[in-house]
Amino acid sequence: MDYKEEIKVFSSFLKRRGLKHTDQREEILKAFLSEEKHLTADDLYLLVMKKNPAIGHATVYRTLKLLCGANLASEIYLKDNRVCYEHKYGHRAHEHMVCVHCGKTIELRIPEIESLVKKVEKEHGFKLNDYALKLSGICAKCGKDTK
Ligand SMILES: [Zn+2]
Ligand SMILES: [Zn+2]
The missing domain is CATH 1.10.10.10 (Winged helix-like DNA-binding domain superfamily/Winged helix DNA-binding domain)
Known part of the structure; x- marks a missing residue:
């Protein structure tokens, strides 16, 4: 390339x-x-x-x-x-969901957030080029291990 x-x-x-x-x-x-x-x-x-x-x-x-x-x-x-x-x-916008325990990171697209961002842009006449959403917690595997 x-x-x-x-x-x-x-x-x-x-x-x-x-x-x-x-x-x-x-x-x-x-x-x-x-x-x-x-x-x-x-x-x-x-x-x-x-x-x-x-x-x-x-x-x-x-x-x-x-x-x-x-x-x-x-x-x-x-x-x-x-x-x-x-x-x-x-690259398409996506969010990162991170396990605070093992660090496993899942990339995910949340269409509801994308449409919310579009709505906010329209309301305020803004063109957003970046936004951040923090999603952290415990993944399924770590959840099981700590039980
Ligand atoms: Zn984990
Ligand atoms: Zn990513």
């Missing part, structure tokens, strides 16, 4: 912000897109490092924030409020 679309989105976002489109930023974007699962900033740093050890930790962190700003990535909270990142561009 060449990630042409995503690179274009990132590029025009950087331009709007008056920032440069650097090779390092693009490498970080590509590494991020190459992994389909939820990633922490450290996971991404390790991926990037394998390809280009010259890219520093801080650059990876800052670039991740930029990817969120460009709507290419979103920040999600998993077990113990660990911050992870996942792809946003071209």
Whole structure:
């Protein structure tokens, strides 16, 4: 995959912000897109490092924030409020239900929430590009184990 679309989105976002489109930023974007699962900033740093050890930790962190700003990535909270990142561009909105015990994470779509968001947008003339809903509890397996 060449990630042409995503690179274009990132590029025009950087331009709007008056920032440069650097090779390092693009490498970080590509590494991020190459992994389909939820990633922490450290996971991404390790991926990037394998390809280009010259890219520093801080650059990876800052670039991740930029990817969120460009709507290419979103920040999600998993077990113990660990911050992870996942792809946003071209992906459907979904929620994460997290077991506080074992960390099991289920991705789910709740159509009622999507229509509620649409209703709220319409009422207030807003276009929401992000919202967060925290769903945490005990999964079926852990529920059984603790009985
Ligand atoms: Zn569990
Ligand atoms: Zn997800």
